[in-house]
Amino acid sequence: MIRTRGLTRHFRVKGETVEAVRGLDIDVQEGELVAFLGPNGAGKSTSLRMLTTLLPPTSGSATVAGCDVLADPAGTRRNIGYLGQGNGAGNHFRVRDEVVTQGRCYGLSRAESRKRADELLAVLDLESLAGRQAGTLSGGQRRRLDIAIGLVHRPRLLFLDEPSTGLDPHNRANLWKHILRLREEHGITIFMTTHYLDEADTMAERVMVIDHGRMIADDIPENLKANLAGDGVTVTTADEADAGRSAEIAGRMPSAREVTVDAMTMSLRAPRGNALLPDLLRSLDAAGVRVLTAEVRRPTLDDVFLALTGRSLREGEGDR
Structure with missing residues (x-):
C-alpha cells in the first residue's frame, strides 16, 4: 500500500x-x-x-x-x-x-x-x-x-x-x-x-x-521493546556491599546489560527480565547476598527510543 x-x-x-x-x-x-x-x-x-x-x-x-x-x-x-x-x-x-x-x-x-x-x-x-x-x-x-x-x-x-x-x-x-x-x-x-x-x-x-x-x-x-530496550530488573539489597556484589554476579549473566548500582539498589536490563530474575535470585542467594525486594518492569516505546538515540520521543523543537 x-x-x-x-x-x-x-x-x-x-x-x-x-x-x-x-x-x-x-x-x-x-x-x-x-x-x-x-x-x-x-x-x-x-x-x-x-x-x-x-x-x-x-x-x-x-x-x-x-x-x-x-x-x-x-x-x-x-x-x-x-x-x-x-x-x-x-x-x-x-x-x-x-x-x-x-x-x-x-x-x-x-x-x-x-x-x-x-x-x-x-x-x-x-x-x-x-x-x-x-x-x-x-x-x-x-x-x-x-x-x-x-x-x-x-x-x-x-x-x-x-x-x-x-x-x-x-x-x-x-x-x-x-x-x-x-x-x-x-x-x-x-x-x-x-x-x-x-x-x-x-x-x-x-x-x-x-x-x-x-x-x-x-x-x-x-x-x-524486548530487543532494543529490554525489561528493567531492579533488586534492592540489605546494604551497599550486597548491592555491589549483586552487580558483579548480574554482570556475568549473558543476557544482562546496563548493570548499575545506586546505594542499595542494583538495576539492569535484559530482553526477557522475567526469565532472568529466577536465575539471578538463585545466584544471589547462593552467594549470600541478602535481597529485600525484586521487581521486573516492562519497557515502553519511549524506553526504545532512549535506547536507540539517548533521548526521549517527547523531546525536540518544532516539527519539520
Missing part, C-alpha cells in the same frame, strides 16, 4: 540546506495499522506531506495505493484519506453539508454524497448533530467529523496525523473505538503519527521510528 525508496526532502533555510528527510525506505502492506513515531523535528510531518502529495520529494520514489505520488498525484488522492493536525471542517458550516461537499469534490453525485454522508454520520455517532455548525462541536465530535470527511470517498488508505492530540482520555478512547471499527469493517490500511505512545503500543501492529530524517527502527512493538 505504501512503498518508498530513497525518499528525501531538503529545504533552504537562511541560505543553508536542511535535510528534513534522508533516504527513507517504507513498506506498508494492505490492511496494516502502522505507527510512525519520532520526536518533533524528526521528519514525520514532512514524510506524511510527501506521501499525501502535499509536498514534492527532493529525490527518491514513493508509490501510495498503487499510484506514483509524482507522476499521478490525482490518482493518489483518490485512494487516500488524510486527517491533518487541524480540523478539516469550517466552523460556520453544518456537519452534514461538510461531508456532502467533500463527496462532491471527489466526484460523487449529489445523491451519492448525501447517502454516503448519512452512512458515515450514523457509523460515527454524529447523526443527531447533522444540522449543527461544526464550530459548536466538542473536540472529540470534531475529530469524528474529520474522519467522516476523510472517508467519504471510500479510500483504501487513511493517514492520521496525531488524530487524538488535545482530547481527554474518554474522547481519545471513543475516537479509537470508531477508527478500529471502521478498519475492521472495511479493511482500511492506516498509517498514523502520534505523541501518545500508549496508542502506538496498543493500536499499531507495527511501529516505525524516525530520527533526524532516517528510519532507525521498524518492527512490532513487542519485539522493539
Whole structure:
C-alpha cells in the first residue's frame, strides 16, 4: 500500500540546506495499522506531506495505493484519506453539508454524497448533530467529523496525523473505538503519527521510528521493546556491599546489560527480565547476598527510543 525508496526532502533555510528527510525506505502492506513515531523535528510531518502529495520529494520514489505520488498525484488522492493536525471542517458550516461537499469534490453525485454522508454520520455517532455548525462541536465530535470527511470517498488508505492530540482520555478512547471499527469493517490500511505512545503500543501492529530524517527502527512493538530496550530488573539489597556484589554476579549473566548500582539498589536490563530474575535470585542467594525486594518492569516505546538515540520521543523543537 505504501512503498518508498530513497525518499528525501531538503529545504533552504537562511541560505543553508536542511535535510528534513534522508533516504527513507517504507513498506506498508494492505490492511496494516502502522505507527510512525519520532520526536518533533524528526521528519514525520514532512514524510506524511510527501506521501499525501502535499509536498514534492527532493529525490527518491514513493508509490501510495498503487499510484506514483509524482507522476499521478490525482490518482493518489483518490485512494487516500488524510486527517491533518487541524480540523478539516469550517466552523460556520453544518456537519452534514461538510461531508456532502467533500463527496462532491471527489466526484460523487449529489445523491451519492448525501447517502454516503448519512452512512458515515450514523457509523460515527454524529447523526443527531447533522444540522449543527461544526464550530459548536466538542473536540472529540470534531475529530469524528474529520474522519467522516476523510472517508467519504471510500479510500483504501487513511493517514492520521496525531488524530487524538488535545482530547481527554474518554474522547481519545471513543475516537479509537470508531477508527478500529471502521478498519475492521472495511479493511482500511492506516498509517498514523502520534505523541501518545500508549496508542502506538496498543493500536499499531507495527511501529516505525524516525530520527533526524532516517528510519532507525521498524518492527512490532513487542519485539522493539524486548530487543532494543529490554525489561528493567531492579533488586534492592540489605546494604551497599550486597548491592555491589549483586552487580558483579548480574554482570556475568549473558543476557544482562546496563548493570548499575545506586546505594542499595542494583538495576539492569535484559530482553526477557522475567526469565532472568529466577536465575539471578538463585545466584544471589547462593552467594549470600541478602535481597529485600525484586521487581521486573516492562519497557515502553519511549524506553526504545532512549535506547536507540539517548533521548526521549517527547523531546525536540518544532516539527519539520
